[in-house]
Amino acid sequence: MSENAIKKYFAMWVDRDFSELDRIFSEDIYYRECYGATYFGLNEIHSWINDLLSKQTVLEWKIKKIYNISNSTFFVEWFFRAKEKDVYLFDGISTIKFRNNKIVSIEEYETKHDTFRPFKTEK
Secondary structure: OHHHHHHHHHHHHHHOOOOOHHHHEEEEEEEEOOOOOEEEHHHHHHHHHHHHHOOOEEEEEEEEEEEEOOOOEEEEEEEEEEEOOOEEEEEEEEEEEEEOOEEEEEEEEEEOOOOOOOOOOOO
């Protein structure tokens, strides 16, 4: 159930269909985005989503791997690509916690998608 809820949530952003959100999120959900914004409760989550749908299109939010840390805690590695005025992309990881089979918290962390090796030695 938990991994399916995680996959369903990520797909909601690409599909732009949040009709199942209240079924998988706890009423007292806590959400921390990777850039610092936080939301408490379903009312704030719905306000945030409605605002983003008016200005952002998620082109891809691909799950790379889900790590089951315990029955209630998961780490999810992912790749994100979206368009507002311009297209942007980054990699990230989320800590997702469950209570009573619903997501009770999500905390996101972002890293640059493009990598480089500044100290690679040439052979």
